Structures are given as structure tokens and as C-alpha cells.
Amino acid sequence: MSDFFTMSVIVATLASGIRLATPFLLAALGETVGQRSGVLNLGVEGVMLIGAFVAYYTTLKTDSTALSIFLSLAAGVVMGLLYAFITLVMHAEQGISGIGIYLFGLGITDLLFQKQVGTPLPIGGLGTVEIPLLADIPWIGEVFFQHSVLVYTAFLLVPVVWFVINRTTFGLNIRAVGETPEAADTLGVSVNLTRTWTILIGNGLAGLAGGALALELGIFQQNLTSGRGFIAIALVYFGAWRPVGVMFGALLFGIVSATVNQWKTLGIIEGAASSLASMAPAVLTIVVLVLVSRRIDPPSALTRPFDRSA
Amino acid sequence: MTQRSRRFRRTAIAVLGVSSLVLAACGGDDDEPADEPAExxxxxxxxxxxxxxxxxxxxxxxxxxxxxxxxxxxxxxxxxxxxxxxxxxxxxxxxxxxxxxxxxxxxxxxxxxxxxxxxxxxxxxxxxxxxxxxxxxxxxxxxxxxxxxxxxxxxxxxxxxxxxxxxxxxxxxxxxxxxxxxxxRSDEGGYVNGMLAAQITESGTIGVVGPIDAGDAALYVDGFEAGAAAQDPAVTVNVNWIESFSDVALAAEAATSHISNGADVLTGTAQMVVGATGVAQQEGVPWFGTQSNQTPLGEDIVVASQVYHWxxxxxxxxxxxxxxxxxxxxxxxTLENGGLVIEFNDAFGLDEAILAAAEETIAALTSGELTTGL
Incomplete structure (x- = not known):
């Protein structure tokens, strides 16, 4: 255990935790925007997979990281258009539709990967961007300022999303349609248009989250996301539908995962304890979820479709 | 809502549902890699x-x-x-x-x-x-x-x-x-890989990324540790069981963790190791493979692979x-019945003396003159 409490190991663990938190954070921020407008999207996992495959395949073929990032986001937006059509135009039940999107993403990425790529060939990863001066600060520099561009993007999006939700007219509309869509509608707010935008934002960020994962790893494989999209949805509840809360949830999950990983590497936990420790992040999330859900209510209109003629 | 629009809605949802299931099924069932010539x-x-x-x-x-x-x-x-x-x-x-x-x-x-x-x-x-x-x-x-x-x-x-x-x-x-x-007997190839890894490491620390401590994965890792210890008892082998056969990201993070703790040679087993080999490739850390020839995962870093010939x-x-x-x-x-073959990556440029020692070890394990002790 004493090996863990050396500064270099703690720094590496925290840096690893931030890296691990990034895909969760991107996807959960997008889902937060969607849920604040009353739209639950259980298809985040599938959209992440599509974003991951698009980013991987684009890099494999063009070697352009920038294009890969853009296309992973664009792929998410396209999936958002589909989801908006299903839930807002066709008024399909959100939970079931989301599961359909997840299965679609799982299947199509597996199929395309097998047909277009086959053997998992490595691609160049994102690489580290060291922030001048800050990256040189002992310990702090390594923890916070030696990451890929998508890590910085994810954390910078936290205040951006907070600002949009809480300080803009668009954000007010989002909150209004998420709480009392009928009242918002009588005040001239287009409920479906507002929800369409939040779905596009949410799915775009989910696609980007998948892209971040594939580019960070430099590889793609079937079911690459391994349930991260579902954890991102849980983190929205964990964070009580607030961007800062979601960020702390993602960080907690990432850092606990990284700590367990370090303990295994150092041989601090082994055997049966290793299996139990692997569950620690999920167990911790569930515990906090239970505590949070007793104090904070979700958006009133969450999962409730809006039908003006009803 | 009119009856016609309801019907259209149901049809659209059914089409999406069916296409999702078909794609999921097609994705799981594949036949031949696209990049391989037809047999x-x-x-x-x-x-x-x-x-x-x-x-x-x-x-x-x-x-x-x-x-x-x-x-x-x-x-x-x-x-x-x-x-x-x-x-x-x-x-x-x-x-x-x-x-x-x-x-x-x-x-x-x-x-x-x-x-x-x-x-x-x-x-x-x-x-x-x-x-x-x-x-x-x-x-x-x-x-x-x-x-x-x-x-x-x-x-x-x-x-x-x-x-x-x-x-x-x-x-x-x-x-x-x-x-x-x-x-x-994956421990046999593991032993050879471990013996080789102990000769290549400069830091004296080797990292292993494993899925679950069971089956041929466990036997490979045990053999690897035995081979490394037999070659150089001072070498430390850190093993990280990530408790998943499929989580590529976790395998990558385990490899990163090994490197941050001083490992300068890595190995691993099961299909999620592509995450770990990605990290090894980025960091230029030598990699030892098992199950299949893993040279395509990193032509510069893969030293040797234990290949199963079922x-x-x-x-x-x-x-x-x-x-x-x-x-x-x-x-x-086993090595003896030809079911296990150690395939070296010529592009890695393994030292001739180390290669010769490995060949001797393989021959000794094959003849039964040497055992892994497992």
C-alpha cells in the first residue's frame, strides 16, 4: 500500500482518472441538455459506438485527427436527427426508442468494422497537448495540463453548458419545456423545436465522446464503449441534471477506476479482491444515485412526449 | 392523431426495430475478414x-x-x-x-x-x-x-x-x-516469453495485462512469471487482471499504469489486449503476444508471439x-505436439544471442528436458 502513496503514483492516478472521465463527461453533458428539455435518450451507448467507429475509420483512411473529430460529432448529429424524428414526430416511447438506437449502433458498427476493416489495425492516437508554462508546474502540470485536446474540450464544455442552460434564452426554453411543456407552448415556445436542438446537441456530444475514446485508444473493436454510454446516463442523475455535478460524478468515477487500476498494478489488491474492486466505481455511483434521488427531483416532463393536439 | 398517421407511425417504428435487430445480428455473425483473400x-x-x-x-x-x-x-x-x-x-x-x-x-x-x-x-x-x-x-x-x-x-x-x-x-x-x-499448456509459451522479456527489460519491471485470472490466460501469466524469474530472479513482474475480456479502454489504462510504474516491457492475453498494444505502440514499449501472431498490432514493438495451432x-x-x-x-x-509455436517478429531485431537462448529453451521444453514447474 505504501507504494501507492508516493507522489508520482498519485499524480499518475489522478491524470489517469481525468483521462478515463472524459468520454463519460462528454456524453453525460449532452444527455444533461437533453434531459433538461424532457428527453431521455437511452441510445447514448449506440451513438458513442457510431462516433467511435467513424473517428477510427476516418483516421485509418485519412490520417486526419481533426476530420475524425468533426465527423464523429457529425455522425452523432445525424443519429440525433433520427432520434428526434422517432420521438418528436412519431411520438414513440423514449425508453424503447433509445434501446433501438443502442442496438442499431452496436450492430452497424460491428458490421461495418468487420466488412471495412477486419483485423483491428492501430491508428495514431490523439497525442498530448502540453499547455505552455502550466504543464511545467510540478505534479499539477502532469495532472491537469498534459492531456489530449478532447480532454480540455470536455472540461471547458462544463461552464459552457452551464451558461447556456442557466443564462441564455435558449436555456430558459430548455428548462421550460422540460418542466411544463404546455405552459411553454402557450407562451410561444416551440417545444418540439427546442427538444430537437437539445437532441442534436446531446447526440453530437455522444458521438464526440465515442470519437474521443477511439482516438485516445488508437484502436476500435466490437462494443468498444463497453457500457460507458449507460454509465454516462447514470451520471446525469448522479449530477442532479447540473453540469458541474455531472463533472464531479464523471471525475469520481474516473478517479476511483484509476485508483483500482493502480492498486491492481502495484499488487495491493489481488485475487478475489481484484474482482470486487472492479465493481467499486459502479457501486459507488449507485450509492450516490440513491442519496441524490431522495433529495432532487428530475425534470417534471422527463420522458413525457408533447402532443399539442392531445 | 388520425388512423393513417398512427399506422404510419407504427410502421416506421417497426422498420427501425427490425433493422436494429437485423444489424445487431449481422454484426455478430461474420464470416471472413474483408482484408483477407478468399480461401x-x-x-x-x-x-x-x-x-x-x-x-x-x-x-x-x-x-x-x-x-x-x-x-x-x-x-x-x-x-x-x-x-x-x-x-x-x-x-x-x-x-x-x-x-x-x-x-x-x-x-x-x-x-x-x-x-x-x-x-x-x-x-x-x-x-x-x-x-x-x-x-x-x-x-x-x-x-x-x-x-x-x-x-x-x-x-x-x-x-x-x-x-x-x-x-x-x-x-x-x-x-x-x-x-x-x-x-x-499456455504456460510453456509464457515461460519462453517471460525468459525473453527478462533479458530485454532495462528497468527490471515487466507489466502484464490479463483479463480474468482463469483458464489459459492464468496459465500463460503463471508461465510468464516463472520464465522471467528463472532468467533473472531480480526482475519484477506486475500483473493487472482487469476482470474483463472485452474492455479495451481498461486494458489500455492498465498498460499506461504499468508504464507509469516503471515497466519497460509488456505482455497480455485475450482479445482486449489491442488496447494495451496501442499504448505499447505509442510509448515504444516491447510487447509479447499469445494466442495468435500479434505482429500486425505493432510491427516495431512485438517481439514474439505464442501461437495456438488448434x-x-x-x-x-x-x-x-x-x-x-x-x-x-x-x-x-503443447510445444511437444506442435500445437504451440513461438513465432518471432523479424522486424523487431531481437539480439542474436537472446534469440539463440530462446531457441534452446523452446527445444528443452519440447523435449521435456525443461519444465515450467506448473
Whole structure:
């Protein structure tokens, strides 16, 4: 255990935790925007997979990281258009539709990967961007300022999303349609248009989250996301539908995962304890979820479709 | 809402649902890697609902084909042996599943067999459904390629006494007469890799990324540690069991963690290691592979791979089936029987003296002069 409490190991663990938190954070921020407008999207996992495959395949073929990032986001937006059509135009039940999107993403990425790529060939990863001066600060520099561009993007999006939700007219509309869509509608707010935008934002960020994962790893494989999209949805509840809360949830999950990983590497936990420790992040999330859900209510209109003629 | 729009809505939802399920099913069932040339014995595209040729034990429905008076338990001489492979990951995973698929293709070069594949079945229940489906379709041999498939197999195999099953890695036929078990002395190749790694490391620390501490993965890691210790007792081997066969991101993070703790040589086993090899590639850390030749994952970093040649198991099992024995025996891959082969990556440029020492170790393990102690 004493090996863990050396500064270099703690720094590496925290840096690893931030890296691990990034895909969760991107996807959960997008889902937060969607849920604040009353739209639950259980298809985040599938959209992440599509974003991951698009980013991987684009890099494999063009070697352009920038294009890969853009296309992973664009792929998410396209999936958002589909989801908006299903839930807002066709008024399909959100939970079931989301599961359909997840299965679609799982299947199509597996199929395309097998047909277009086959053997998992490595691609160049994102690489580290060291922030001048800050990256040189002992310990702090390594923890916070030696990451890929998508890590910085994810954390910078936290205040951006907070600002949009809480300080803009668009954000007010989002909150209004998420709480009392009928009242918002009588005040001239287009409920479906507002929800369409939040779905596009949410799915775009989910696609980007998948892209971040594939580019960070430099590889793609079937079911690459391994349930991260579902954890991102849980983190929205964990964070009580607030961007800062979601960020702390993602960080907690990432850092606990990284700590367990370090303990295994150092041989601090082994055997049966290793299996139990692997569950620690999920167990911790569930515990906090239970505590949070007793104090904070979700958006009133969450999962409730809006039908003006009803 | 009008009746027409409701109907349209239901139709659209149904189309989406069906297409999702079809894509999910297609994604899990693949046949041949896109980047590989077609083989002469090309496997059929999908798990055949109706086998191309009806197996002998099924009464023929077509009047042209003369039904056998008594169902025969083994395929008749000259008849194509129908084999189904049910596997947890893709057939081109450069690991466990590919090792079996490649072996089947090698067997197909000399035997009249057909190969149908259901791969990517990480979910054991899905694999169980596939195993049962192939048995119902009357395949001659159904391969349940994964230790985790033992539970469903124990329930399915007794229902199909005329079908032969292969299950591994395991050294236990579960007392069933129609189940062959197969396993591998992966510790032997692990020992060689460990011995090599101990000579290459400069920091004296080696990292191992493992899935779950069981089966051939556990044996490989134990052999690796034994080989490293035999070469240099001062070398430290850190093992991280990530508790997943599929989480690539976790494997990558385990590799990163090893490197941050001083490891300058890495190895790992199972299909999720592509995450770890990605990190090794980015950091320029030498990598030792197992199950399949993993050189394509990093031509600059892969030193050597222990490759499973399951044809050493498949050949005698097919002979047994032809002779009417459908199970009850256990087969093992070893260096001695040629089921294990250490393949070196020439592009890595391994030191000649180290290579010679490795060859000597392989020869000693093959002859029995040296054992791994496991």
C-alpha cells in the first residue's frame, strides 16, 4: 500500500482518472441538455459506438485527427436527427426508442468494422497537448495540463453548458419545456423545436465522446464503449441534471477506476479482491444515485412526449 | 392523431426495430475478414439455417435424397463434415477466436469440412442460443470456444446425443460422452516469453495485462512469471487482471499504469489486449503476444508471439467422429505436439544471442528436458 502513496503514483492516478472521465463527461453533458428539455435518450451507448467507429475509420483512411473529430460529432448529429424524428414526430416511447438506437449502433458498427476493416489495425492516437508554462508546474502540470485536446474540450464544455442552460434564452426554453411543456407552448415556445436542438446537441456530444475514446485508444473493436454510454446516463442523475455535478460524478468515477487500476498494478489488491474492486466505481455511483434521488427531483416532463393536439 | 398517421407511425417504428435487430445480428455473425483473400474452402456467410447438405443423422425431406434407414451418428465417408464455431470475439481478433478460426481454415486445406461461424458472442446466453441452434440444425461438430460457455453446454449437449461438441479451454468433458474438451499448456509459451522479456527489460519491471485470472490466460501469466524469474530472479513482474475480456479502454489504462510504474516491457492475453498494444505502440514499449501472431498490432514493438495451432486438436477429434466416437476425451496443445509455436517478429531485431537462448529453451521444453514447474 505504501507504494501507492508516493507522489508520482498519485499524480499518475489522478491524470489517469481525468483521462478515463472524459468520454463519460462528454456524453453525460449532452444527455444533461437533453434531459433538461424532457428527453431521455437511452441510445447514448449506440451513438458513442457510431462516433467511435467513424473517428477510427476516418483516421485509418485519412490520417486526419481533426476530420475524425468533426465527423464523429457529425455522425452523432445525424443519429440525433433520427432520434428526434422517432420521438418528436412519431411520438414513440423514449425508453424503447433509445434501446433501438443502442442496438442499431452496436450492430452497424460491428458490421461495418468487420466488412471495412477486419483485423483491428492501430491508428495514431490523439497525442498530448502540453499547455505552455502550466504543464511545467510540478505534479499539477502532469495532472491537469498534459492531456489530449478532447480532454480540455470536455472540461471547458462544463461552464459552457452551464451558461447556456442557466443564462441564455435558449436555456430558459430548455428548462421550460422540460418542466411544463404546455405552459411553454402557450407562451410561444416551440417545444418540439427546442427538444430537437437539445437532441442534436446531446447526440453530437455522444458521438464526440465515442470519437474521443477511439482516438485516445488508437484502436476500435466490437462494443468498444463497453457500457460507458449507460454509465454516462447514470451520471446525469448522479449530477442532479447540473453540469458541474455531472463533472464531479464523471471525475469520481474516473478517479476511483484509476485508483483500482493502480492498486491492481502495484499488487495491493489481488485475487478475489481484484474482482470486487472492479465493481467499486459502479457501486459507488449507485450509492450516490440513491442519496441524490431522495433529495432532487428530475425534470417534471422527463420522458413525457408533447402532443399539442392531445 | 388520425388512423393513417398512427399506422404510419407504427410502421416506421417497426422498420427501425427490425433493422436494429437485423444489424445487431449481422454484426455478430461474420464470416471472413474483408482484408483477407478468399480461401478455396470459403466458409458460408451466415450460420446456416438450413445446412448446405443435410447431415446424415437428419432424415432427408427431399425425395431425391434417399433417407437413411437408421440415422447414422457419424458423417458418411466422403461427405462434408459440418462444423460450427461459436466464439466470444471476432474471428480476426488476433487473439483467442482467430487462433481457432485460422486453425479450422488450415484443416479445411486437407479435409472436406464446411465452417460456419457465430462470433462476437460476448454474452454467454447468446452463445448458448447459437450452440443450441447449430445442434438443432444437425451439425456434425459444434465448437463452444470459450471456458465461459461450459454452463450452457452442460445443458445443451445431453439434448443432442448424436451431435459432437468441442469445448475449451477446459480439461473437463463434464462427464458427457458427446463432448470433447480441449486445453492448452499456455504456460510453456509464457515461460519462453517471460525468459525473453527478462533479458530485454532495462528497468527490471515487466507489466502484464490479463483479463480474468482463469483458464489459459492464468496459465500463460503463471508461465510468464516463472520464465522471467528463472532468467533473472531480480526482475519484477506486475500483473493487472482487469476482470474483463472485452474492455479495451481498461486494458489500455492498465498498460499506461504499468508504464507509469516503471515497466519497460509488456505482455497480455485475450482479445482486449489491442488496447494495451496501442499504448505499447505509442510509448515504444516491447510487447509479447499469445494466442495468435500479434505482429500486425505493432510491427516495431512485438517481439514474439505464442501461437495456438488448434489443428493438432481438431484432426484427432475429426478422426474420432468419423470412427463414431463423439466425445469423452481431453486434448491439449503443447510445444511437444506442435500445437504451440513461438513465432518471432523479424522486424523487431531481437539480439542474436537472446534469440539463440530462446531457441534452446523452446527445444528443452519440447523435449521435456525443461519444465515450467506448473
Amino acid at each position: 478455396a474452402e470459403e466458409p458460408t456467410e451466415e450460420p446456416a439455417e438450413e445446412p448446405a447438405e443435410e447431415p446424415a443423422e437428419e432424415p432427408a425431406e427431399d425425395a431425391v435424397e434417399e433417407p437413411a434407414e437408421e440415422p447414422t451418428e457419424e458423417p458418411a465417408e466422403g461427405e462434408t463434415v459440418q462444423i460450427a464455431l461459436v466464439a466470444p470475439s471476432a474471428i480476426n481478433d488476433l487473439a483467442f477466436t482467430q487462433s481457432m478460426y485460422d486453425s479450422l481454415e488450415r484443416v479445411a486445406e486437407t479435409r472436406d469440412i464446411s465452417i460456419d461461424v457465430s462470433d462476437g458472442l460476448f454474452v454467454v446466453e447468446d452463445a448458448g442460443a447459437a450452440i443450441r441452434g447449430y445442434a438443432e440444425d444437425g451439425y456434425d461438430l459444434v465448437i463452444a470456444h470459450g471456458t465461459q460457455f461450459g454452463g450452457p453446454l452442460a445443458e445443451i449437449a445431453p439434448d443432442f446425443p448424436e451431435v459432437s461438441f468441442m469445448w475449451g479451454t477446459s480439461a473437463d468433458t463434464q462427464g458427457l460422452d458427446n463432448v470433447f474438451a480441449y486445453t492448452v 489443428e493438432v486438436v481438431l484432426e484427432p477429434i475429426l478422426d474420432q467422429i468419423a470412427a463414431g466416437t463423439l466425445g469423452g476425451e481431453v486434448y491439449t496443445l
